[in-house]
Amino acid sequence: MNLNHSIELRPATPADAPRLLEIYRPYVEKTAISFELALPTPADFCDRIRAIMDRYPYYVAEEAGEILGYAYASAFIHREAYDHSVEMSIYLDQAxxxxxxxxxxxxxxERELAAMGVTNANACIAYPVGEDPYLTLNSVDFHKHLGxxxxxxxHKCGYKFGRWYDMVWMxxxxxDHRQEKEGIIPWPQWMRASD
Incomplete structure (x- = not known):
């Protein structure tokens, strides 16, 4: 790993939304990595950050005050029986x-989610149908590399840039999956308890 020791991982805040949107913009406008067709407004993005952080971790990677990327967990499916599973998302500045x-x-x-009671981390990833100028297998390879x-x-469930895309789950x-499992600890509560 080439991670610079001056990189800080810290919880995101709604005030980070403008920079996170800058990072997210090329994924929406120039790639099929995100299936969003229009960039969310700053207010909508702030609302998303708040909603996710009510229950799940949301982190930014920052160096010398500049955010270089962010990642978060969110609900896998909004049904209580799925509480022990999450969907993972990550976006890095292209540079x-x-x-x-x-x-x-x-x-x-993953460490924090496991401590909160989550057992399954899932990733929903756009997958190209043949050669594609808007999408590579980099995200699939990244996830494979991490286990x-x-x-x-x-198959062909997403449509963007005038072409069809597959979507895969990893x-x-x-x-561990214990037979008797309590509910997960929401992230804000877990953070208070771990201080």
Whole structure:
């Protein structure tokens, strides 16, 4: 890992939304990595950050006051029986890729999620149908490198830039599956207890 020791991983705040949107913009406007067709407004993005952080961790990677990337967990499916599973998301500044930030962010999230009672980390990833100028297999390869395995594929379910895209699910078990399982500890409560 090439991670610079001056990189700080810290919880995101709604005030980070403008910079996070700058990072997210090329993923929406120039790639099929995100299936969003329009960039959210800053207010909408602030609302998303707040909603996620009510229950799950949301981290930024920062160096010398500049945010270089962010990652978060969110609800896998909004049904109580799925509480022990989450969906993982990560976005890095294009210039910050390949420095170990993604690994550092995911490892932080996975440790905290496991301590909160989460057992399954899932990633929903756009997948190209043949050669594609808007999408590579980099995200799939990143997840494989971190121990995620392919568990499902939906064919031609996303449409962007005048072309169809598949979507795959990848999964990693981050904690033991005990027969008797209590509910997860929401992240704000877990953070207070771990101080």
């Amino acid at each position: 910050a890729c390949g420095q170990g930030l993604g690994r550092a962010l995911y490892e932080r999230l 995620y395995r392919m568990v499902g594929r939906f 999964e990693k078990m981050i904690a």
